[in-house]
Amino acid sequence: xxxxxxxxxxxxxxxxxxxxxxxxxxxxxxxxxxxxxxxxxxxxxxxxxxxxxxxxxxxxxxxxxxxxxxxxxxxxxxxxxxxxxxxxxxxxxxxxxxxxxxxxxxxxxxxxxxxxxxxxxxxxxxxxxxxxxxxxxxxxxxxxxxxxxxxxxxxxxxxxxxxxxxxxxxxxxx
Ligand code: IMP
Numbered sequence: 001x002x003x004x005x006x007x008x009x010x011x012x013x014x015x016x017x018x019x020x021x022x023x024x025x026x027x028x029x030x031x032x033x034x035x036x037x038x039x040x041x042x043x044x045x046x047x048x049x050x051x052x053x054x055x056x057x058x059x060x061x062x063x064x065x066x067x068x069x070x071x072x073x074x075x076x077x078x079x080x081x082x083x084x085x086x087x088x089x090x091x092x093x094x095x096x097x098x099x100x101x102x103x104x105x106x107x108x109x110x111x112x113x114x115x116x117x118x119x120x121x122x123x124x125x126x127x128x129x130x131x132x133x134x135x136x137x138x139x140x141x142x143x144x145x146x147x148x149x150x151x152x153x154x155x156x157x158x159x160x161x162x163x164x165x166x167x168x169x170x171x172x173x174x
Pocket of ligand 1: 042067097098099100101102103104105106149150151152156157158
């Protein structure tokens with residue numbers, strides 16, 4: 001049976017918000033080179049759009065991260081499955097996340113990146129579910145705050161599926 005979805009955030013609304021975030025980021029970094037760290041897999045679509053919305057000098061790195069546990073719960077145990085290809089020492093780093101849910105993943109990544117001595121490290125997340133916070137982390141650039149619903153699309157998956165939906169949706173219960 002094919003899943004059906006209800007649209008939570010349309011492709012048009014995502015595009016408008018991503019454009020605004022890109023402009024804000026370009027303004028804040030004011031021409032200083034920036035390393036966008038795409039946290040895989042969920043951020044691949046967001047990072048691709050965000051990078052093109054930033055009018056400035058940008059380098060892209062990919063970080064493979066796996067949070068142990070299948071389904072809809074993050075365990076908080078974060079495993080790096082693929083590391084950066086170059087050092088970020090003395091560079092401005094922006095971690096690009098699809099969603100901050102409990103906050104455990106991004107808190108872990110911030111700790112990890114601080115040991116790598118960047119000039120600065122900030123967080124950009126497309127979505128935030130404040131109802132599920134277990135570790136409070138400052139999100140420097142945020143797309144949308146959403147309620148406590150499991151969402152898919154625009155890079156986000158449920159059991160590795162639905163990342164290709166162009167909008168953010170909620171799976172309809174049969
Ligand atoms: P956290 O460590 O609980 O903040 O979770 C971070 C990761 O869990 C995200 O980067 C997503 O990969 C995944 N995740 C959390 N909530 C959702 C959701 O609603 N849909 C899809 N993936 C989610």
